[in-house]
Amino acid sequence: xxxxxxxxxxxxxxxxxxxxxxxxxxxxxxxxxxxxxxxxxxxxxxxxxxxxxxxxxxxxxxxxxxxxxxxxxxxxxxxxxxxxxxxxxxxxxxxxxxxxxxxxxxxxxxxxxxxxxxxxxxxxxx
Amino acid sequence: xxxxxxxxxxxxxxxxxxxxxxxxxxxxxxxxxxxxxxxxxxxxxxxxxxxxxxxxxxxxxxxxxxxxxxxxxxxxxxxxxxxxxxxxxxxxxxxxxxxxxxxxxxxxxxxxxxxxxxxxxxxxxxxxxxx
Numbered sequence: 001x002x003x004x005x006x007x008x009x010x011x012x013x014x015x016x017x018x019x020x021x022x023x024x025x026x027x028x029x030x031x032x033x034x035x036x037x038x039x040x041x042x043x044x045x046x047x048x049x050x051x052x053x054x055x056x057x058x059x060x061x062x063x064x065x066x067x068x069x070x071x072x073x074x075x076x077x078x079x080x081x082x083x084x085x086x087x088x089x090x091x092x093x094x095x096x097x098x099x100x101x102x103x104x105x106x107x108x109x110x111x112x113x114x115x116x117x118x119x120x121x122x123x124x125x126x
Numbered sequence: 127x128x129x130x131x132x133x134x135x136x137x138x139x140x141x142x143x144x145x146x147x148x149x150x151x152x153x154x155x156x157x158x159x160x161x162x163x164x165x166x167x168x169x170x171x172x173x174x175x176x177x178x179x180x181x182x183x184x185x186x187x188x189x190x191x192x193x194x195x196x197x198x199x200x201x202x203x204x205x206x207x208x209x210x211x212x213x214x215x216x217x218x219x220x221x222x223x224x225x226x227x228x229x230x231x232x233x234x235x236x237x238x239x240x241x242x243x244x245x246x247x248x249x250x251x252x253x254x255x256x257x
Contacts, residue, residue: 118175
């Protein structure tokens with residue numbers, strides 16, 4: 001799917017080079033999170049105190065595991081995009097800013113990988 | 127005269143707090159809290175996949191006073207960021223910009239935050255305690 005007017009390509013990218021992509025991805029993940037968060041917090045409030053086997057059996061349902069995977073991916077992606085902007089806006093020392101940006105990207109990529117692994121493991125062993 | 131002695135344009139502290147500015151900065155602050163707190167959610171998920179012992183250890187950490195306070199703060203931030211985020215999406219679609227509407231939707235977000243957080247914890251405690 002292309003979201004940009006061809007004129008943008010004809011003129012070359014904007015001054016920020018990739019500004020729209022960041023903006024658009026933040027909104028797209030926001031929509032996913034807004035739709036799924038009520039379901040996630042309901043599950044946490046309802047099943048948070050349930051016994052281990054009961055919680056685990058939820059992950060045996062493909063739809064539950066799939067939605068959980070979608071949720072953690074959208075969550076960590078959105079978190080990374082948001083923290084990136086906060087660091088861009090408030091951290092003005094160049095060395096520290098680059099170190100933070102790299103650290104944020106690594107931490108949230110790792111978080112996504114670990115979360116997906118945990119969900120797959122739960123789904124397959126349930 | 128050196129360049130840094132030139133007058134600056136009015137900065138944040140010369141303005142009285144308004145519902146627009148306060149809610150805007152709260153959106154950022156709750157966003158940062160949630161981004162860091164999402165790693166806590168990962169910890170719950172990872173321990174769940176590691177087996178009953180690991181999961182009950184996580185649960186007992188979250189069951190203490192500080193654990194419960196952290197989960198409560200997380201839920202409050204989450205509800206605020208969720209409802210205010212929807213408000214932002216409407217703005218992105220070009221809707222709801224006139225000052226009266228901005229104030230009204232701001233108050234609505236604050237009311238929904240309090241109501242939903244309360245409702246969530248009533249549901250959780252009626253189940254015998256959250257997490």
